[in-house]
Every structure is written in structure tokens, then in C-alpha cells.
Amino acid sequence: MTLAVQFTHVSRQFGEVKAVDRVSIDIQDGEFFSMLGPSGSGKTTCLRLIAGFEQPSSGSIRIHGEEAAGLPPYQRDVNTVFQDYALFPHMSVLENVAYGLKVKGVGKSERLARAEDGARKPVQLSGGQRQRVALARALVNRPRVLLLDEPLGALDLKLREQMQSELKKLQRQLGITFIFVTHDQTEALSMSDRVAVFNKGRIEQVDTPRNLYMNPATRFVAEFVGTSNVLGGQLAHYLNGTPQAFSIRPEHIRFSNGPVGADELQVSGLLHDIQYQGSATRYELTLDNGQTLSVSQANNQWLDNRAEHSIGQRLQVCWSRRAMTLLQETVTPGEGL
Amino acid sequence: MIQTLTQPPALSATPSPLRRFANLLYRRPNLYLSLLLIPPLLWFGAIYLGSLLGLLWQGFYTFDDFSMTVTPDLTMANFAALFNPANFDVIQRTVLMAIAVSIASAVVAFPIAYYMARYTTGKTKAFFYIAVMMPMWASYIVKAYAWTLLLAKGGVAQWFVQHLGLEPLLQWLLGMPGIGGSTLSTSALGRFLVFVYIWLPFMILPIQASLERLPPSLLQASADLGAKPRQTFMQVTLPLSIPGIAAGSIFTFSLTLGDFIVPQLIGPPGYFIGSMVYAQQGAIGNMPMAAAFTLVPIVLIAIYLSIVKRLGAFDAL
Numbered sequence: 016m017t018l019a020v021q022f023t024h025v026s027r028q029f030g031e032v033k034a035v036d037r038v039s040i041d042i043q044d045g046e047f048f049s050m051l052g053p054s055g056s057g058k059t060t061c062l063r064l065i066a067g068f069e070q071p072s073s074g075s076i077r078i079h080g081e082e083a084a085g086l087p088p089y090q091r092d093v094n095t096v097f098q099d100y101a102l103f104p105h106m107s108v109l110e111n112v113a114y115g116l117k118v119k120g121v122g123k124s125e126r127l128a129r130a131e132d133g134a135r136k137p138v139q140l141s142g143g144q145r146q147r148v149a150l151a152r153a154l155v156n157r158p159r160v161l162l163l164d165e166p167l168g169a170l171d172l173k174l175r176e177q178m179q180s181e182l183k184k185l186q187r188q189l190g191i192t193f194i195f196v197t198h199d200q201t202e203a204l205s206m207s208d209r210v211a212v213f214n215k216g217r218i219e220q221v222d223t224p225r226n227l228y229m230n231p232a233t234r235f236v237a238e239f240v241g242t243s244n245v246l247g248g249q250l251a252h253y254l255n256g257t258p259q260a261f262s263i264r265p266e267h268i269r270f271s272n273g274p275v276g277a278d279e280l281q282v283s284g285l286l287h288d289i290q291y292q293g294s295a296t297r298y299e300l301t302l303d304n305g306q307t308l309s310v311s312q313a314n315n316q317w318l319d320n321r322a323e324h325s326i327g328q329r330l331q332v333c334w335s336r337r338a339m340t341l342l343q344e345t346v347t348p349g350e351g352l
Numbered sequence: 353m354i355q356t357l358t359q360p361p362a363l364s365a366t367p368s369p370l371r372r373f374a375n376l377l378y379r380r381p382n383l384y385l386s387l388l389l390i391p392p393l394l395w396f397g398a399i400y401l402g403s404l405l406g407l408l409w410q411g412f413y414t415f416d417d418f419s420m421t422v423t424p425d426l427t428m429a430n431f432a433a434l435f436n437p438a439n440f441d442v443i444q445r446t447v448l449m450a451i452a453v454s455i456a457s458a459v460v461a462f463p464i465a466y467y468m469a470r471y472t473t474g475k476t477k478a479f480f481y482i483a484v485m486m487p488m489w490a491s492y493i494v495k496a497y498a499w500t501l502l503l504a505k506g507g508v509a510q511w512f513v514q515h516l517g518l519e520p521l522l523q524w525l526l527g528m529p530g531i532g533g534s535t536l537s538t539s540a541l542g543r544f545l546v547f548v549y550i551w552l553p554f555m556i557l558p559i560q561a562s563l564e565r566l567p568p569s570l571l572q573a574s575a576d577l578g579a580k581p582r583q584t585f586m587q588v589t590l591p592l593s594i595p596g597i598a599a600g601s602i603f604t605f606s607l608t609l610g611d612f613i614v615p616q617l618i619g620p621p622g623y624f625i626g627s628m629v630y631a632q633q634g635a636i637g638n639m640p641m642a643a644a645f646t647l648v649p650i651v652l653i654a655i656y657l658s659i660v661k662r663l664g665a666f667d668a669l
Contacts, residue, residue: 115577
């Protein structure tokens with residue numbers, strides 16, 4: 016399988032700030048690849064490096080095997096869907112979509128045939144429509160790699176979910192590489208083949224959504240992707256025999272009233288909060304060392320979870336050792352995990 | 353703990369008349385708006401538009417050439433006289449100059465405005481703003497007089513031209529009919545240079561403002577879709593800065609149409625619309641003809657605006 020995009024020890028500095036710090040990624044051809052991270056983590060800069068709006072301070076970027084560092088955006092076989100859509104306000108929808116073909120000198124009749132759509136100006140379109148026009152404008156050029164810079168950020172939840180499944184379907188049909196930048200972990204998990212988690216200009220982990228969630232490599236990934244209890248220090252040593260921090264998901268913890276299995280760990284704590292969340296109920300426990308432990312119980316049986324526990328009560332909880340993941344504190348730059 | 357709730361004294365007391373008035377304004381936003389707008393509208397309507405209409409009305413009055421007196425007998429003669437070869441020549445000369453000045457100002461202003469909007473920040477930008485506006489702080493008449501000296505025979509302009517070895521070019525330009533003359537300060541070319549100099553800030557600032565509003569992502573999107581820098585400029589930057597160019601050209605066009613100082617001080621003899629109005633109402637005392645001439649720039653600018661609008665300059669506003 017060929018690589019669509021390959022980063023080798025890529026850095027991008029803005030003055031003193033290292034926006035991207037020795038990042039190496041291999042993005043497969045035809046993959047739906049997400050770059051996930053909080054704002055300022057370097058994910059958007061990486062996307063802009065692929066598009067050519069930024070040039071790397073050091074390192075090599077290859078797009079379909081060709082060195083791209085130094086190439087201007089208009090000489091790259093990639094197209095971008097911008098966060099603010101960046102539709103040309105002085106052109107109709109049709110002219111916007113046909114723009115890429117026009118500047119490449121495609122004849123007018125073919126241009127129009129390939130860019131069929133309404134003829135309204137972009138300002139009259141709603142958010143979801145503008146987003147579709149931006150997508151059409153990029154795809155009409157038949158790029159081999161499509162870059163999407165938080166394109167769903169401005170949409171409301173329902174529309175966003177609808178666009179997520181449309182995008183995923185589109186990517187499967189076209190078979191081209193999608194590189195999707197987002198700070199929404201749910202979005203990244205639900206759409207992607209693989210996800211790279213960015214933090215402070217570095218990649219913490221690149222993995223499938225399932226592995227990312229079930230086996231987070233670092234403390235940051237465990238806490239950023241989903242909700243996690245990270246236990247470390249003396250407590251970890253007492254429970255697990257090693258001071259190395261580990262992560263346990265709230266939904267992998269259950270209440271226990273008696274003796275537990277040989278491969279299970281048990282702690283007790285005071286219940287200090289109950290949050291009803293619809294599909295699940297979350298219990299917040301204060302452990303004896305002061306740390307908070309979240310426990311999530313699915314509300315899948317109607318007799319369950321009915322005022323069974325009350326605030327201030329001391330409860331025993333347990334989880335299986337197999338559900339725990341040992342965490343690294345940080346990543347060494349330049350070592351893609 | 354149980355607390356007895358007591359009415360705060362401020363609310364229980366009857367509100368002061370001022371407070372009642374404020375509440376009334378709050379409840380009736382239209383009243384508020386009209387109170388705010390009536391004084392300036394009276395000023396604008398009565399003093400500004402009223403006097404302008406009064407002036408134009410005088411264009412229908414009759415001027416008696418023999419007795420040099422104005423009588424309020426209504427006639428179309430003054431407006432018809434605008435189309436006399438002599439008067440029409442004045443209008444034509446002024447309009448051609450206004451068009452040439454507007455085009456040249458736009459060409460000169462655009463790169464400066466582009467640089468200001470795209471490449472300067474903070475102190476550099478402030479420096480450019482001041483540099484562009486500083487000439488406007490000096491008296492306009494002083495500047496025009498200064499230019500008569502700069503462009504005169506043996507003046508600074510000629511000295512530069514000589515040292516650059518461009519004397520033959522200057523002589524060739526001055527020898528051209530229509531724009532030439534014996535020296536720069538008595539040629540239409542010199543007049544044109546002074547107009548461009550004087551109105552340039554009025555062109556730079558609107559273009560700069562329009563380029564400032566242009567989101568960088570549009571230029572990136574254009575490059576991303578395969579447009580080379582020249583194509584991005586022609587297809588995105590230029591069309592989206594047209595409202596700025598149009599706004600600037602409205603200034604340069606109308607200011608040139610109405611100017612009466614520069615045509616008197618620099619360039620060949622011959623009236624401009626502005627100097628014609630000045631001469632008619634001052635030296636000759638033919639107020640009706642002056643009023644008729646005043647209508648010309650108004651009509652021309654109305655035509656100009658409708659052309660600019662039809663070209664779509666205001667669509668992207």
C-alpha cells in the first residue's frame with residue numbers, strides 16, 4: 016500500500032514557539048485519518064503544512080512519494096475544506112465550485128458539466144449548505160488527498176452528525192485519502208480509520224479509534240479521548256504493585272458488595288455526586304487519598320439505578336485488571352507511537 | 353434562616369421626572385430614535401439640501417448680459433448654454449482630466465494599499481497611515497503653489513529629469529498636443545501630476561480598507577484550488593477590492609470635477625468646471641450660469657455611480 020502523506024521529523028517554528036515538534040506520520044492511501052487535539056496542539060499547522068500554506072522549518076513532507084516541502088499550494092494535488100469555508104463572496108455557487116477548473120484552464124462547457132449546482136450566492140446559504148459547497152469546490156478537482164480543517168465546527172449537533180455520516184460515506188465511495196482535523200474526540204472516533212492525537216506540537220499516539228480508547232498510550236490521550244480515571248503514585252503501587260500510572264474507564268468499573276475475583280481490584284470511596292446522563296448514570300466517588308473516581312453505569316434495565324445509592328454513602332467498587340492500561344507520562348519527540 | 357423581604361426604598365418611591373422620561377424613551381424606541389435624528393436631519397435637510405436646491409433653482413433665472421442683472425424669470429437658457437462649444441469644451445476637459453486622475457490614482461494607490469493591508473502590522477501600519485495622511489495636514493493651496501515651483505522651468509522636477517538623463521523623454525511628452533506645454537507647470541501633464549498627488553490619499557485609504565477586510569483564507573483557498581498568484585490576484589483579490597477602488601474613485605473623480613485652484617495655478621489656460629463656476633459668480637456676476645455649471649458635476653457623478661453600480665462594484669459590500 017502506498018503512502019498518501021508521509022511526515023519525517025517535521026518541525027514548524029513560529030519565532031520561539033514550536034507549533035509542530037519533530038512529527039513523523041505515515042498516512043495510508045485511501046485512509047480516513049483524523050488529527051485530534053486541543054487548540055494550539057499543532058494539528059491545524061500540520062494540515063496547513065500538507066496544503067502548502069506553511070512550509071516546514073525542518074524535516075520532510077512527502078505527498079504520494081514526492082517531496083512537497085517548498086512547493087506552493089497550487090502545485091500540490093491536495094485540496095482543502097476550510098474551517099470558515101472560504102467561499103468567494105463575489106461568485107455564485109456554480110462559479111465557486113468551478114473555480115479550481117477555471118484556473119487550471121478547463122473549458123467552459125466541461126467546467127459547467129462538472130460543477131452543476133444551484134446559482135445562488137454563498138451568503139444566501141445556510142451553514143450546512145455552505146459546507147457542502149466548500150466540499151464540492153474541493154472535490155471537483157479530483158484531488159488524491161482531501162484536507163478538512165474542522166469543517167463541522169460551526170454546525171449544530173444534529174446537522175453535524177448528519178454531515179459526519181455523509182462525509183464518511185463520501186470517503187468510502189471516492190476512495191481518496193481524507194485528512195480531518197478536529198478537536199472533537201467523538202467526531203474523530205466515529206469517522207476515522209486512524210486517529211493521531213496531538214498535544215503541544217507533538218503526536219502522543221496514532222492508532223485506530225478502538226485502540227486509542229481501549230489502550231491509550233499516555234496520560235494525555237487517556238484524559239483527552241473520552242473520560243478516564245488515571246490513578247498513579249502510592250495508590251497505583253498499592254493496587255497494582257507498581258507506581259506507574261494506569262487508566263481505567265468509568266464504564267469498566269462496577270459496584271461490588273462482596274468478595275471480588277482474583278483478577279479484580281477493589282477500592283472504596285464516599286459517593287459525592289450522581290449525574291443522570293440519559294443512557295448512563297455517573298457516580299463520583301472520593302477515594303481515601305482524596306482522588307475522585309468516576310463510575311459509569313448503563314441505564315439499560317428499568318429496575319436498575321433507582322435511588323440504589325445515596326450521596327455520602329461508602330461504596331465498594333471493583334474492576335478487572337484486563338480493563339486497565341498502563342500509561343506513559345510523556346512521549347519522546349520524534350518517536351511516533 | 354428566614355428573612356423578611358422589604359421593598360427597596362428606591363423602587364417604592366415615585367420616580368423622578370427624568371427617570372420617567374428615560375423609561376418612556378426605553379418603552380418607545382421610535383420616539384427615542386426620532387429625538388436623536390430630528391436635529392441633524394433638520395440641519396441636513398434645510399441647510400444642506402435646501403441651499404443646494406436653492407442654488408440649482410437659480411440656474412433657471414435669467415441673466416441680462418446688457419444690464420448685468422439677474423431677474424427671477426424662469427428660463428432653460430442657462431442649461432442649454434452648457435452645450436455651447438465653449439462651455440462644452442470646459443466640461444469635456446474637466447471630465448477627461450477627472451477620469452485620467454482617477455485611473456492613475458488607482459494604479460498608484462493599489463500597490464501602496466496592498467502593502468499596507470497585507471504586509472504591515474502595528475507600528476509600521478501606523479507609520480503608513482500617518483505618511484499617507486500627512487500631506488492632507490498641510491494647506492491645500494500651499495501645496496498647489498509649491499507644485500508650481502517644483503514643476504517650473506529650472507525647478508526640482510526638471511533637475512531630477514536632467515540628472516536621470518530623461519530630458520529627451522520630457523521634451524517629447526511636452527511636445528505632445530493636448531497634454532504638453534512649454535514647461536511642466538504650464539502643461540496639462542503637470543496639472544494631472546498635481547491632481548494625482550493631491551487626491552492620492554483619498555484613493556489609498558478606501559482600497560486599503562477593502563483589502564484589510566479580505567480574509568486570508570480566501571487567498572489560500574484560491575491557491576489551494578490551483579490558482580497561480582497572478583490568477584488569485586485577478587480572480588479574487590482585485591474583484592473583492594473593487595468596492596474600495598470605486599469608493600476611492602468617487603472621491604478623486606468628484607474632487608477633480610469641482611476643483612478650481614489647481615486648474616488656475618498649474619497647466620495651460622482654459623477653464624475647468626470649478627474655475628468656471630468661480631469666474632461666473634465672482635468676476636462676471638452671472639449667478640444663474642454658475643448654478644447651471646454646478647449641476648454638471650452632480651449629474652456626472654450620478655451617471656458615474658450608476659455605471660459603477662452596474663459593473664457590480666457594490667455587490668460584494
